[in-house]
Amino acid sequence: MSTWLLTGGAGYIGSHVLAALRAAGHDAVVLDDLSTGLTSRLPDDVELLRHDLLEPGLPDVLTDLTRRRDVDGVVHLAAKKSVPESVAVPLDYYEHNVGGTVAMLRAAATAGIGRFVYSSSAAVYGETSAEPVAEEHPTLPTSPYGETKLAGEWAVRRYAEAEGLVWTALRYFNVAGSASAALADRGATNLLPLVMRAVDTGRPVQVFGDDWPTPDGTCLRDYVHVEDLAEAHVAAAAALLEGRSPGALNVGRNEGTSVLEVIRAVEEARGRPVPYEIVARRPGDPARVVADASRIATVLGWRASRGIAAMAG
Structure with missing residues (x-):
């Protein structure tokens, strides 16, 4: 059984990823500042670390966690996600989404955690006439939100190239539905x-x-059920445990x-x-x-x- 640190795990998507990881036999610790997450979404036996990614002390929080538990990797979902809000307050999005990802990468490195699943978005593609959109399509986001998710991908990829991090970025299309x-x-x-x-x-x-x-x-839009999306994270975690770095992958329904x-x-x-x-x-x-989701089917076996x-x- 592996153990994953799940940032944003008390949120809508995060709580479904948590349930899917546990259903697949993995363990998870949730890190969430509860600015939008809800403790009611978390089972009583799940450890919650309440911490803002931009607050000092994040490396100490992760180092202490790895002293107590054998953490195999990070699933990083914590971020701001509203397109219109990002247009109104772009610097908030750069600070939280890009700054928060960099802070998590640094803290994971300090704690010796070498696997990283990054929550990205189809917003990285921006306006496009291509249908469906494959991963090699130009990334030209039209909103600050999309720009920050793309910048986060760049940070993860470049850090992985420099330090040997095993990683993937899941580019979510439009997430909907719920398990309960x-x-x-x-x-x-x-x-x-x-x-x-x-x-x-x-x-x-x-x-x-x-x-x-x-x-x-x-x-x-290409709408994907949140339970399907959560299962994509489980497939990504399995690939990272095998030592594979799938890179950026679309998560949608074609x-x-x-x-x-x-x-x-x-x-x-x-x-x-x-x-x-x-x-x-x-x-x-x-x-x-609309997604071309053929690569994730080939690489992770997910549909x-x-x-x-x-x-x-």
């Missing part, structure tokens, strides 16, 4: 929880533009779904209409981003198995 109500996404920016909230409150969800170059005029199609899926799952309103386009949004209906249910 307790682990559900409670964020205010992701589409699916916003659509669910519109059903429950009767207040319309905003659709940012209906004049995009897509079949129905709304933005097209299938695009528009905003209006997501709304229709929720209407079908809930049996109720979803109120929505068309508003102006949102700065930093590309029209369409998504859950569709949009499971995410909307």
Whole structure:
């Protein structure tokens, strides 16, 4: 059994990764500042280290942990993740996402931890007419959020080249769904929880533009179920334990779904209409981003198995 330090493990995605690691027979310690994470998402027998990545003392926290437990690697999810917020306060995103990743790399090195799974994003590709988007596609992010995730990849890759770190970066496409109500996404920016909230409150969800170059005029994204995504982390951890460094890998379903199609899926799952309103386009949004997920299937043996209906249910 291996043990992984999971940053951001009390968050929406992190709590699912934690559950998947444990289900696969691994152990995990969570490091989270609880700025957005919830202790209610963590099982009682999981150790929680409450610490901000940018606060002093992170190397000491990890060194103390490795004295007490045999830590095999880091799964680094902790980051800010809102595209519109990143446009409004870009320096906050550079400080937390890039600075936090560098701080974690330094602390892991001090503690002698040599494996690193980095949480990246399809936002690194930016606006593109390619469909699907493969990993070798140019990375030209259109938002500070995407820039910071790409800069984090660069930092991990360059550090690995210099120091022999075994690593991978998982480029998430649009994450949705949940394993249970307790682990559900409670964020205010992701589409699916916003659509669910519109059903429950009767207040319309905003659709940012209906004049995009897509079949129905709304933005097209590749949605991946969070449980599938969590299983991709387990596959990545297994590869690193074998000494392999897969590099950057897309995590998606090879299938695009528009905003209006997501709304229709929720209407079908809930049996109720979803109120929505068309508003102006949102700065930093590309029209369409759909994954070519063939490389992760070849390298890690991972494929998504859950569709949009499971995410909307």
